[in-house]
Amino acid sequence: MGLLIMGKTPVQFVKALFVNPTSRGRVQLVRYGMVAIVAFVVDFGLLFVFGGIFEWNYLISTTLAFSLSVIVNYYLSTLWVFARRNRRQRHLEIAIFIAICFVALLLNNLFMWVFTSLADIHYLISKLITVMLVFIWSFGARRIMFHGDLAKNTLIKKIANVIG
Numbered sequence: 001m002g003l004l005i006m007g008k009t010p011v012q013f014v015k016a017l018f019v020n021p022t023s024r025g026r027v028q029l030v031r032y033g034m035v036a037i038v039a040f041v042v043d044f045g046l047l048f049v050f051g052g053i054f055e056w057n058y059l060i061s062t063t064l065a066f067s068l069s070v071i072v073n074y075y076l077s078t079l080w081v082f083a084r085r086n087r088r089q090r091h092l093e094i095a096i097f098i099a100i101c102f103v104a105l106l107l108n109n110l111f112m113w114v115f116t117s118l119a120d121i122h123y124l125i126s127k128l129i130t131v132m133l134v135f136i137w138s139f140g141a142r143r144i145m146f147h148g149d150l151a152k153n154t155l156i157k158k159i160a161n162v163i164g
Helices: 010-019 025-053 058-081 090-118 123-147 154-163
Strands: none
Touching: 010 025, 025 058, 025 123, 058 090, 058 123, 090 123
């Protein structure tokens, strides 16, 4: 009969966690965490290259590294984490995603500046702290974007009217 994990066989559990499209928040959080790790490796790695090897200013380096990691995060998130999502126009989804990323970039740079320039913490350590804070914002905002009842959100309606 096999070992049951939370009412599922191990194969069913693995498929539910890693393979099948889902709208379950806990599964999405686990997947988003994995995507965030990949995006973080891109972000942190590029920050090290730009700031440490090329010796660019840490805010320029962090902006460029973050922006490139967002592209990785978007594709992995839409293909795997939030594959099952509300149906709407693709250009509206991209516009909302860009708005979320813009806020995330502002938070990223603000926290990097506070920790690096004001608190005098090394920029790579600042990045480790910053990424945890921005992760919370990004997951919450993207979950609402892909699964929230956007029809009731007046801000989203206004954005849709401007775009569409």
